[in-house]
Amino acid sequence: MESNHPAPHATLEATAAEFEALLQPILKTAYSTAFYLSRSHEDAEDLLQESAVLAFRAFEGFERGTNFKAWFGRVLHNRFLERVRTANRRPQTVSSEGDEQLDALYLFNRTREAGMHGRGKDDPAVVLLDSLDGAQIREALAALPDEFRVVATLYFVQELGYEQIAQVVDCPLNTVRSRLHRSRRLLQKALWQLAQERGLVSQDEAAPAKPTGKGKGGRGLASWLLMLLFPLNAPALSLGNGSLKGREHRATGARMSYHVQNQTFRA
């Protein structure tokens, strides 16, 4: 294949052209990746530029026809680790045993508690994400420890599968799998905190309050009594219900219909 002799200038230029032709289509995605790994646009630019040079130097080692995006991702990731090391930052590590009670349905449950689910309502996942801009999404990512942020970024931005991610981060497949699942849960938690801070959900509803046991809408016994005593003024006496717009009383008991019922889940 490639000889180890130093290439003549003309051939090296051709190689550079070949490299750039491969890099060009993935550059924006690579930048997005660098952006989420880093803490700023400046860091992201430096990371990307350094990685491009390093990748070019190592280009002879790239097997033509294989996945350049994953290969470049590996260079990018290694450079990221190196920069973290030289910045004397101790990489955050989270014990995989910790926080096991963070369930897979964290955000589903929180949004349900907040009354965001219901017939006729927009999809709560969509509502939540629409309320957050790109910078806030990045904030949520930045809250994750490095190794979780890395796999989440590779998954969402580069759309790599388990095996490819495993190649990039040089970890066993099962590690990647569990790390990715956990990163999604951590991300759900971070997103919810951001949504609370942003006022999408009022603090009352955000707290996972135990139902008072009386009204399904969270009305206490006191407010029901008051409503009985002062029926005409009942609306004015609603207590403690949050400011979430369009909240549907959960006492309807009606079967919720969702468009998802007709959705086919792809294999």
Add this chain to the structure above:
Amino acid sequence: MFKIKLLGLDIYGCHEALSRLDDFIDRELTPDEGRKVRQHLKICHACARKFAFEEELVAGLRDKMQHVALPRDFDSLQARISASLKQEADAPPDNTP
């Protein structure tokens, strides 16, 4: 929900389906497991809502993260990268790390 046998076939209950939620989202289940999960989702609206929520969340995050605002000078970054590569090609360094 208990694992039940329907017409002699194994069907997943809620627990079997939900424990495979992450892998289902990642399309990493075996075809057999995937089929059983989908069968359960057809008959269980509660689980169907949960799965749909997670799918929407993942798809939405993917979309949002891929559309991160590029810096105003992305074009100049591209130019700088091209220039760096040209520099490498013109004067390749010895293989110092």
